[in-house]
Amino acid sequence: MLKQVKPKNARAKRAMAKREPQQNENPKTTLFVTGQKTSQILKLAVADLCTLKRPFVERFTKKNDIHPFDDATSLEFFSLKNDTSLLVLSLHSKKRPHCMTIARTFSHKILDMLEIYINPETFRTLQQFKNKKPSVGLKPLISFHGTVFEDPNQTKYTLAKSLFIDLFKGQDATEVDVEGLQYLISVSAEEPTDERPNPEIKLRFYLLRTKRSGQKLPRIEVEEMGPRMDLTLGREQFPDADMLKAAMKKPKGVEPRTKKNIETDIMGDKTGKVHLSKQDFNTLQSRKMKGLKRSRKDEDDEEVGVEDAGSQDDTTTLKKVKV
Numbered sequence: 001m002l003k004q005v006k007p008k009n010a011r012a013k014r015a016m017a018k019r020e021p022q023q024n025e026n027p028k029t030t031l032f033v034t035g036q037k038t039s040q041i042l043k044l045a046v047a048d049l050c051t052l053k054r055p056f057v058e059r060f061t062k063k064n065d066i067h068p069f070d071d072a073t074s075l076e077f078f079s080l081k082n083d084t085s086l087l088v089l090s091l092h093s094k095k096r097p098h099c100m101t102i103a104r105t106f107s108h109k110i111l112d113m114l115e116i117y118i119n120p121e122t123f124r125t126l127q128q129f130k131n132k133k134p135s136v137g138l139k140p141l142i143s144f145h146g147t148v149f150e151d152p153n154q155t156k157y158t159l160a161k162s163l164f165i166d167l168f169k170g171q172d173a174t175e176v177d178v179e180g181l182q183y184l185i186s187v188s189a190e191e192p193t194d195e196r197p198n199p200e201i202k203l204r205f206y207l208l209r210t211k212r213s214g215q216k217l218p219r220i221e222v223e224e225m226g227p228r229m230d231l232t233l234g235r236e237q238f239p240d241a242d243m244l245k246a247a248m249k250k251p252k253g254v255e256p257r258t259k260k261n262i263e264t265d266i267m268g269d270k271t272g273k274v275h276l277s278k279q280d281f282n283t284l285q286s287r288k289m290k291g292l293k294r295s296r297k298d299e300d301d302e303e304v305g306v307e308d309a310g311s312q313d314d315t316t317t318l319k320k321v322k323v
Contacts, residue, residue: 018083019080019083021107021251023251027056027170027171027172028056028084028085028086028166029056029057029058029082029083029084029085029086030053030056030057030058030084030086030087030088030167031057031058031059031060031078031079031082031084031086031087031088032046032049032050032057032058032059032060032087032088032090033060033064033066033075033078033087033088033089033090034046034060034061034062034063034064034089034090035063035064035065035066035089035090035091035092036063036064036065036066036091037063037091037092037093038063038090038091038092039092039097039098041098041118041120041123042090042091042092042098042099042100042118043090044123044125044227045090045100045118045123045125045227045229046059046088046090046100047125047126048125048126048226048227049088049227051126051133052126052134052168052205053167053168053170054136054137055136055137056170056171058082058084060078066089066091067091068089068101068103068110068113069101069113069235069237072103072110072113075087075089075103075105075110076105076108076109076110079105079108080108084105085104085105085106086102086103086104086105086166086167087102087103087104087105088100088101088102088103088167089101089103096115096117096234097117097120098117098118098119098120099115099116099117099234100115100116100117100118101113101114101115101116102114102116102163102167104163104166106243106246106247109243110237111239111240111243111244111247112159112163112236112237112238112239113235113236113237114156114159114160114163114233114234114235114236114237115233115234115235115236116160116201116231116232116233116234117231117232117233117234118229118230118231119200119229119230119231119232122228122229122230123227123228123229123230124226124227124228125226125227126225126226126227127226128226129224129225129226131207131223131225132207132225133225134182134183134207134225135182137170137171138170138180138181138182138183139169139170139171139173139176139180139181140168140169140170140181140183140184140185141181141183141184141185141208142164142165142168142169142184142185142187143184143185143186143187144161144187144188145186145187145188145189146188146189146190146191146199147191148189148191148192148199149161149187149189154238156198156233156236157189157201157233159236159238160187160201160233161187164185164187164203168185181208182207182208183205183206183207183208183225184205184206184207184208184222185203185204185205185206186202186203186204186205186206187201187202187203188201188202188204189201189202198232198233200230200231200232201230201231201232201233202229202230202231203227203228203229203230203231204224204228205224205225205226205227205228206222206223206224206225207222207223207224207225208220208221208222209221209222209223261273261274261275
């Protein structure tokens with residue numbers, strides 16, 4: 001059994017309470033860790049990613065002898081101490097050049113990992129594109145192009161899609177101002193072939209510019225702002241089924257209560273069902289039409305029929321007619 005750490009003062013107690021599971025979790029913070037050996041390409045790539053992810057970022061500058069696929073206890077320790085659920089380890093070697101390992105944790109334990117290798121020939125930094133950069137803390141638009149990201153089975157590309165969404169999505173928000181959508185992240189990959197069964201992932205960042213179009217809606221143009229990365233996928237570690245089920249479980253009270261008998265169809269129209277009691281058609285008030293009224297001739301025929309039926313007793317017949 002694990003040792004239960006008791007807080008020694010009020011400050012430590014508040015810090016431990018923040019690390020406990022919350023009904024509404026805080027934005028995911030990313031910790032960038034440097035390995036035992038790195039390269040200039042990795043340093044520039046990490047600096048650009050930290051610039052785009054501010055303020056939800058932590059960065060270690062000292063080197064650490066960590067090999068996560070062999071032993072990930074050091075990353076779990078860093079995740080616990082810094083309260084970060086995403087970790088990016090940069091490590092360069094002859095066998096795995098310019099390698100970045102993206103790891104995701106649940107309850108400060110490694111959930112899944114993926115290695116990506118940066119192509120140094122096509123890499124471009126954020127500063128090499130001389131244009132305006134987005135403000136700090138804005139949410140980007142993220143688009144994925146390629147059938148490899150839509151595979152129903154669990155593959156490296158579907159894992160990369162999930163990790164990229166968690167890495168760049170920023171703070172959760174129910175409403176977003178259109179003026180705040182200033183840049184787009186495009187993740188694309190070609191179709192796999194026999195010659196290239198594992199195509200490269202092209203990671204691009206674009207500025208969104210609104211211009212006059214002469215109509216109500218503006219014209220949108222995109223301009224590349226950097227960084228530019230071509231990535232090759234390496235080793236992966238898929239999440240454990242039981243651990244993933246616990247991570248995807250939503251606490252009670254997070255989702256809004258749904259009203260009964262109210263649904264929204266494909267077109268976005270709200271429809272509802274109204275339950276009524278059984279209706280008595282005998283008391284139904286129908287529309288009074290001229291064709292449904294009885295004529296005077298029908299009333300005279302009814303009076304004559306009453307007189308014939310009561311001919312045996314004239315007194316009784318007269319009383320009935322009077323009534």
